[in-house]
Amino acid sequence: MWLPVSSPEFFERVSPWFMAMPHCRALGLQLRAASRGRVVLALPFREALIGNPLTRVLHGGVVTSLIDTSSAASIFTLLDAVESLATLDLRIDYLRPARPDATLYCEAECYRLTDHIAFTRATAYQDEPQRPVAHGVATFARTPVPAAVAGAL
C-alpha cells in the first residue's frame, strides 16, 4: 500500500543532508525510492567493501551499515521536522553472502512510530529480492533537535 512520504517538502530537504553523512559518502550509499514509512537504498559494489579477498564477498559490516542507515532513513519519511535518531539495538540475520560485482539494495520500513521510539525492519538483497542477503530489525530513540540546529539544514 503505497503512500507519499508524510511531508514531501521536509523529506526533500532532509534526505540529501542524511545521505551526505561522511560514512554514507565513504560507502557510496544512494537513496533510490521513498514512500510513507519506506525507503530503498542502493550500495554499488566496490573492491574496498570486500570482507574476504578469496571469495570477494562483501564484509558483513557493510551489510550492517546499509541496514542501519536504511532503517533510520525510513523513519524520516514519517517526520516533518529534523530530529536526532540514535540506534538503540540492531539485530541482523545473514541469510546468504552478498556476491561481488553486484549492487546491494536495502528496503527498510518503519512499522511503528511512538513519541520516543521508532521500530524498523529491513531486507537487503541483490538482483533477486526473493533471495534476500540479510534481514534486520532495529529500534531507535527519538530526540528533538534544537531549532537553531534544525534551521541550519
Added chain:
Amino acid sequence: MSPHWQVNSIAELDQLLQARIPYAALLGIRARAGEDGEPLFLLPYREANIGNVQLPALHGGVIGGFLENAAVMHLLWAREAFELPKVVDFSIDYLRSGKPLDTWARCEIVRQGKRIANVLMSAWQDDPARPIAQARAHFLLA
C-alpha cells in the same frame, strides 16, 4: 598469499587487517596486544567514520562493522578457525554515543562447538567500564 588464515601473533593479525581485509582497511581497523595478552582492536578516529555531523558521532554501522570484524579476527587469533568464519547473526546494543575519538574493542568466545561459535564483543572509548556498544554474534567455522 596463503589460502588459509593462520595467525601466529597479534602483529600478524594487525598486518592481516591492513593487507587482506579491504573493508577493515577502509575503516582503519588495527590490532594491539592487551595487558592480558589477548588482542584489543583499535578503530582510530577518522572523519569518514562519522554519521551525525551535528553531534558529532561515529556512524552506528561503523561501530557494528568494527565489532563484527573484531570477532572474526579474534576467532582466527584463538585458532578456532583457519578459514574466515562466516557471520550467521549479529545483535548490537548501542549504549552511548560514539564520540569523535579512538574506539577500542575486545571479544570473548562464550561457547564454541565444532561448527558454531558464540562471541561477545564490547566497544569503548575512554573507559572500558563505560562501553559505547555491546554485541553478540554467531559464526559458522569452516
